[in-house]
Amino acid sequence: MGVRPLLGISSCLLGENVRYDQVLKRHSWLVEVVGNHVEWLPFCPEVALGLSTPRPAMRLERDAHGKTQMVVIDNGRVVNADQSWPNHLARCLGRLNGYIFKAKSPSCGLQVPVFDRDGHQSGKSDGEFAKRVQSQLGHIPICDEIMLGDELHRFHFFESVFMLSSLHEHVKGGQALAHWVSEYRWSLLLRCEDACQQIEAAGEALAGDEVVAIVEQIICMPLRPDGCDVMKKACLQQGLAVDYEVTSYLELRSILSSGVIKTNEHALSKPFPFEFRRNQ
């Protein structure tokens, strides 16, 4: 395997004692399985703000201007979220291949409840730190540990992480981008056919930060819902008979990986570095 992808992660998912209630939330599959194939960059945005452990619980509230902010539930004190985060985010820029957040946190969570000042829930928003990761680190795959419980989501997240890592290594090594695109053709196609075809049409002319940014954007797109049909069509175009009554993209991919059907060009299914199916 080449260079390991670098993933940002909420520190508490690695078992660090940083939570407001001091309950440990170590995610054993991430630590024991995924941890053998990636490098972690753990960060607790609340500890980085100088808050103690334990500390009072906080939630997201919308202020009079509609802006969300982190507020201590007991006394309504607003927590200034802008100290120390910019420095950390600047250190992450251009280095991370993905981010795994702890769900339901007003700092790290994705789509957590937002309250009005009277304590009524008035919608949902990403946590204050998760929002800044997305706005300041460009296109990187993100998820939380609840999303990782879904097989397709887990597959998509980690495939995107390894694609991004391989893309960055490829570009750093000064190799032609066209070669990388051909290697990952099917994974790109299963995200956005039009963009993939435009990039392929540019052929050897592919180069430059702008094109890399477009490829990064495609990598982070969701998988097409008709992914299984797209792959079956691709098999047929290559003269590969798919006799299986397969309706799931992941099942078809696993049949192709098992070597039952031999693919001849643009490996339809790139090997995955670890067992993304897990018994949990």
Ligand code: SF4
């Ligand atoms: S969810 Fe985020 S802020 Fe809360 S303890 Fe974990 S890393 Fe820290």
